[in-house]
Amino acid sequence: MRVYIDGTDITDFIKYQGLKVGRHDVDGPNAGRNIAGTMIRDRVATKTRLDITCRPLHTDEVATINNLISAEYVTVQYEDPSGTKSFVAYSNNNSYEYCFQQRNGNELWHNVSFPLVEQ
Secondary structure, three states, X not given: OOEEEOOEEOHHHEEEEEEEEEEEEEEOOOOEEOOOOOEEOOEEEEEEEEEEEEOOEEHHHHHHHXXXXXXXXXXXXXXXXXXXXXXXXXXXXXXXXXXEEOOOOOEEEEEEEEEEEEO
């Protein structure tokens, strides 16, 4: 399984069990339950969302991720059980926490996470 943002492979940044793939339906104005309680679907689109959580990263690795997802839109490519998928996405609400400074001076950040939401 590989994940690319604008052609850059970020797979090695992702922690074990750190990739969640979701399909989200976009419903139209006629969706909802009628007076009898029957659900009326009015799906107008289906969108993909990847939620990514990274392993502890060094400062330069966090900067790489931040640079990749800072554009308004990015191209995402990933592999799932049904094959290779590609879509244009945006990312928002990314976060990360300072962990500690190693003896060699490298700083580590943990809980680096961000979504990639299909446009």
